Amino acid sequence: xxxxxxxxxxxxxxxxxxxxxxxxxxxxxxxxxxxxxxxxxxxxxxxxxxxxxxxxxxxxxxxxxxxxxxxxxxxxxxxxxxxxxxxxxxxxxxxxxxxxxxxxxxxxxxxxxxxxxxxxxxxxxxxxxxxxxxxxxxxxxxxxxxxxxxxxxxxxxxxxxxxxxxxxxxxxxxxxxxxxxxxxxxxxxxxxxxxxxxxxxxxxxxxxxxxxxxxxxxxxxxxxxxxxxxxxxxxxxxxxxxxxxxxxxxxxxxx
Amino acid sequence: xxxxxxxxxxxxxxxxxxxxxxxxxxxxxxxxxxxxxxxxxxxxxxxxxxxxxxxxxxxxxxxxxxxxxxxxxxxxxxxxxxxxxxxxxxxxxxxxxxxxxxxxxxxxxxxxxxxxxxxxxxxxxxxxxxxxxxxxxxxxxxxxxxxxxxxxxxxxxxxxxxxxxxxxxxxxxxxxxxxxxxxxxxxxxxxxxxxxxxxxxxxxxxxxxxxxxxxxxxxxxxxxxxxxxxxxxxxxxxxxxxxxx
Numbered sequence: 091x092x093x094x095x096x097x098x099x100x101x102x103x104x105x106x107x108x109x110x111x112x113x114x115x116x117x118x119x120x121x122x123x124x125x126x127x128x129x130x131x132x133x134x135x136x137x138x139x140x141x142x143x144x145x146x147x148x149x150x151x152x153x154x155x156x157x158x159x160x161x162x163x164x165x166x167x168x169x170x171x172x173x174x175x176x177x178x179x180x181x182x183x184x185x186x187x188x189x190x191x192x193x194x195x196x197x198x199x200x201x202x203x204x205x206x207x208x209x210x211x212x213x214x215x216x217x218x219x220x221x222x223x224x225x226x227x228x229x230x231x232x233x234x235x236x237x238x239x240x241x242x243x244x245x246x247x248x249x250x251x252x253x254x255x256x257x258x259x260x261x262x263x264x265x266x267x268x269x270x271x272x273x274x275x276x277x278x279x280x281x282x283x284x285x286x287x288x289x290x291x292x293x294x295x296x297x298x299x300x301x302x303x304x305x306x307x308x309x310x311x312x313x314x315x316x317x318x319x320x321x322x323x324x325x326x327x328x329x330x331x332x333x334x335x336x337x338x339x340x341x342x343x344x345x
Numbered sequence: 346x347x348x349x350x351x352x353x354x355x356x357x358x359x360x361x362x363x364x365x366x367x368x369x370x371x372x373x374x375x376x377x378x379x380x381x382x383x384x385x386x387x388x389x390x391x392x393x394x395x396x397x398x399x400x401x402x403x404x405x406x407x408x409x410x411x412x413x414x415x416x417x418x419x420x421x422x423x424x425x426x427x428x429x430x431x432x433x434x435x436x437x438x439x440x441x442x443x444x445x446x447x448x449x450x451x452x453x454x455x456x457x458x459x460x461x462x463x464x465x466x467x468x469x470x471x472x473x474x475x476x477x478x479x480x481x482x483x484x485x486x487x488x489x490x491x492x493x494x495x496x497x498x499x500x501x502x503x504x505x506x507x508x509x510x511x512x513x514x515x516x517x518x519x520x521x522x523x524x525x526x527x528x529x530x531x532x533x534x535x536x537x538x539x540x541x542x543x544x545x546x547x548x549x550x551x552x553x554x555x556x557x558x559x560x561x562x563x564x565x566x567x568x569x570x571x572x573x574x575x576x577x578x579x580x581x582x583x584x585x586x587x588x589x590x
Contacts, residue, residue: 138467160365167469178460182378192468194371250467 091115092137092248092280097146099132106132107143108304119274119281119294124301125326130284133301134252137282138172139163150248168196171241173251177233179225185236186212186221192244211239215269231262235269242273249274251283255290263287267294288333291315300326316340355550362478362546365471372479379483383445384490390444391437395428395494398436399501402427407511417512421502421520426529428498434533435581437494438540441487442573446548449480450569453552454562462553477549487541488534495533532588539584540577547573 092114099107106129114120122130135141137148139155148155150166158166179188186208193204212220215235225233234254241249251270255263271294274281285291291298295312300323307322315327316337328334366372406423453476456462465472499521506517551569555561 135463140463140466164365164469167467170467172464172467174460174464176459178464180461180464181455181459195368195468195470 091149091151092282093149094137095147095149097133097136097143097148099129099136099141099143106304107136109146110301110304110306111146112299112306112309114280114282114297116280117275117278118296119271119283120297120299121283121285121291121295122299122301123284123286123291123295123326124307125286128301129304130286130301131252134250134282134284138170138250139167168192168244169247171244171246171249173234173237173241173249173254175252175254175256177225177230177237179233179236179240181225183225184221185217185223185225185228188225188236189239189243192240196244207243208239211243212236214242214273215239216265230257231259231266234258234262234266238266238269238273242277245277247279249279249281251281251285253284253286255285255287260289263289264293270294288327288330291327292336302326354554355546358473358477358550358553359546361471361473362481363474365474367470367475367478371475375475375479376482379479380486382448383480383483384486387441387444387490388493390440391490391494392497394440395433395437395497396501396504398432399424399428399498400505402432402498403502403505404509404511407506407509416516418516418520418523420506420512421517422523423520424502424506424517425499425521425525428502429495429529429533432498433491433494434536434540435577437491438537438544438577439574441490441540441544442548442570442577445484445544446570446573447566449545449548450552450555450566451562453477453549454555454565457553457555458558458562473553476553477546480549481542481545484541484545485538487544488537491533491537532584535588536581536584539580543573543576543580547576 094110094112094114096109096111097107098105098109110133122133124130132141136143142156153162155163155166179185180191183191186205189208189211190204193199193207197204199207208221212218215238217232217235217239220228220232220236225236228236238254249270254266254270258266267290270281270283273279283290283294292312295315298308298310298312298315299306300308300320302322308318308320310318315323318324328337367375403420403424406427407420410417410419453462456476462472462476465475503514503517503521506512507514548566548569551565551572555565
């Protein structure tokens with residue numbers, strides 16, 4: 091479990107995160123949503139240890155991250171898989187080399203073992219003949235799938251995704267969402283996704299945290315989000331007519 | 346104040362570069378790739394410039410020796426001294442600050458912009474060791490490039506001298522052998538090693554710590570070239586004062 095206790099983060103005079111507390115559980119896909127500038131990416135980077143909160147703690151399976159030694163932090167990070175918003179594939183490597191990278195860095199597997207594992211995960215994300223392509227030759231959806239394959243290749247315990255659907259067409263976005271949820275269930279891992287894609291919220295948000303101006307304004311799931319009367323959430327989630335209709339239909343069905 | 350901050354960050358970067366080393370099997374590949382990119386990839390331009398600038402130095406020296414009492418072999422002597430003491434180590438290093446320096450800054454800067462450096466950090470990899478250390482090791486072969494520049498500079502001078510009709514081959518060879526001081530070669534290589542360190546670290550610093558997007562990558566490359574050149578010129582003066590005065 092990841093437990094976040096009252097974390098605060100500022101950059102100069104800008105107070106970005108204001109006392110956020112929550113937990114993320116194993117086998118669940120959790121979504122952090124909110125408007126641009128609400129602090130989602132900073133929150134995710136605090137979870138990843140890329141930013142250090144000024145106060146508050148982040149616990150990974152009961153161990154406070156900031157109290158870990160450098161070697162323990164490295165060990166923990168080897169168990170983290172991350173899918174960046176822009177995929178962040180290494181553009182000097184082929185797709186297969188990108189996926190193999192965590193194995194080369196953190197395992198003592200032989201080349202053939204690593205190749206087998208790369209074949210397996212690329213197949214898992216539905217990329218069969220892409221091994222020798224360079225990232226620049228792959229489409230946005232393919233790049234995201236490679237990034238997911240790289241994130242899961244070393245059997246992570248924690249998977250973080252920063253806006254995995256940004257820049258993708260709706261059909262590919264659904265494929266990516268489903269893939270992330272299937273992987274979460276299959277490997278029983280903790281998955282945290284930053285998103286402002288409402289389809290993702292409705293489809294895979296087993297837990298949803300809504301950030302507004304650096305505060306946690308609401309916490310629930312894709313089931314309870316229809317019923318909430320929290321003004322901040324309804325203004326954000328149901329800002330489009332389509333989602334207003336979906337909500338009305340859901341509530342009518344529920345009655 | 347900002348300058349002090351930058352200098353402090355630069356030295357901290359160098360210290361961090363040697364910490365938490367990357368797995369040797371991966372590092373070996375990175376070093377070989379950087380040798381190919383930074384050293385082998387520069388040989389063509391270095392050879393071309395050295396040969397022709399060596400020729401120009403010879404022609405200008407020959408044309409400025411109008412006094413018939415000055416022996417012709419001095420053309421070879423002057424070319425050798427210019428090429429070994431200044432042209433090869435310093436002039437070529439400034440050209441390399443443009444070629445190799447811009448490459449280093451833009452490649453690391455692009456990795457910063459596209460979150461590839463964040464990806465390394467998230468995986469628990471010391472990104473400075475992973476990115477900068479192999480460049481530093483690759484540039485330890487920089488004296489090899491400068492040796493080629495010295496040889497080709499003198500060869501270019503010879504070609505210009507003989508085919509331009511400024512003196513005979515025998516005179517030129519006598520000139521380049523005359524009053525040879527081996528310490529001058531050591532002096533040139535000491536400078537070369539110092540410049541290699543600057544070429545690896547200053548452009549890396551500007552690439553690694555850049556903020557922004559594609560436009561800022563371009564700006565960082567320009568700034569890195571300016572500061573690498575300034576530091577080369579400055580340290581050239583200091584080292585020459587210390588070693589030759």
